[in-house]
Amino acid sequence: MREAERVEHMARSQAVAVALVITIGVLWGLNWPTVKFILGSVPPWTFRALAFTLGALLLAIIARWAGETLRVEAQERGPVLIAGLLTVFGFNVFTAFGQLLTETSKAAIIAFTMPMWAALLAVIFLGERFSLNRAASLALGMAGLAVLLAGDLRSFIDHPAGFLLMLGAAVSWAAGTVLLKSRKWNITPLARSAWLVGVSAIPAWAGAFLFERPWALDIPDGSVLAVFAFHVIGPVALCYAAWVSLVSRLPASTAAIGTLLIPVVGVLSASLLLGDELTLDKIAALGLIVSSVALTFVQPARSQGR
Numbered sequence: 001m002r003e004a005e006r007v008e009h010m011a012r013s014q015a016v017a018v019a020l021v022i023t024i025g026v027l028w029g030l031n032w033p034t035v036k037f038i039l040g041s042v043p044p045w046t047f048r049a050l051a052f053t054l055g056a057l058l059l060a061i062i063a064r065w066a067g068e069t070l071r072v073e074a075q076e077r078g079p080v081l082i083a084g085l086l087t088v089f090g091f092n093v094f095t096a097f098g099q100l101l102t103e104t105s106k107a108a109i110i111a112f113t114m115p116m117w118a119a120l121l122a123v124i125f126l127g128e129r130f131s132l133n134r135a136a137s138l139a140l141g142m143a144g145l146a147v148l149l150a151g152d153l154r155s156f157i158d159h160p161a162g163f164l165l166m167l168g169a170a171v172s173w174a175a176g177t178v179l180l181k182s183r184k185w186n187i188t189p190l191a192r193s194a195w196l197v198g199v200s201a202i203p204a205w206a207g208a209f210l211f212e213r214p215w216a217l218d219i220p221d222g223s224v225l226a227v228f229a230f231h232v233i234g235p236v237a238l239c240y241a242a243w244v245s246l247v248s249r250l251p252a253s254t255a256a257i258g259t260l261l262i263p264v265v266g267v268l269s270a271s272l273l274l275g276d277e278l279t280l281d282k283i284a285a286l287g288l289i290v291s292s293v294a295l296t297f298v299q300p301a302r303s304q305g306r
Helices: 002-039 044-065 074-101 104-111 114-125 132-150 153-158 160-181 189-211 222-249 252-258 261-274 280-296
Strands: none
Touching: 002 044, 002 074, 002 104, 002 222, 002 261, 044 074, 044 189, 044 222, 074 104, 074 160, 074 189, 104 132, 104 160, 104 261, 114 132, 114 160, 132 261, 132 280, 160 222, 189 222, 261 280
């Protein structure tokens, strides 16, 4: 009976992990054209500062409604601060400026070299080992990104700033993900998400006041405000809560590989909503990435632990 219960529990956990990956993939994928649209009316520092503040408040309200405490124990305050600055602040600020300098679909491609960096850092700092399936899924995902990059390599060479900013975003998110996985947390995932987003608002507001004079900006029109509301509720609040939960359920490199679904949605939505050209090399790469995500979740159950 105990064995049957254990198998049932592992099956439910796997189903929840798959649901979290799909949620993150769809909403964070749609977030790429969303951010590009908002940046046409709101400058990057102010945009990120507002989104982080409102997202953190929403997460805190939900955490309290769920009966969770927002108190952070003394030994966890430093790690929460660093993880927030890497996973939320660093990634989002780099991507905001990166999208101003490069095509949205290309920005998504570069950012999702993140699994490669997360896998390497997890091996170095967490002692994780690659199973055959994990290595194969990573190889498929990186092959998909390579196909996308090869389609227009010259533009990356001629205009490196956007590329470097997006690469910085990838490394920042990977390092934060490994830090989240490196310790056993006492603070719950939902409350932890509120703090990760909340601490990121402080340097974002500093950047806004130093460089953009947010008090003097015009209020955007209704369509921008509606898209901004989607951004705060979905990609900021819901997705970061789901991501922190996902990282706590899976090895860091497996969780990172799973997020390769995001550029699939990002490239397709950028094509539909922003007019980015959907070429044959992009279609081929998307097939490789979808295969990578699928392979991530057919690993033996015993490999799902750390």
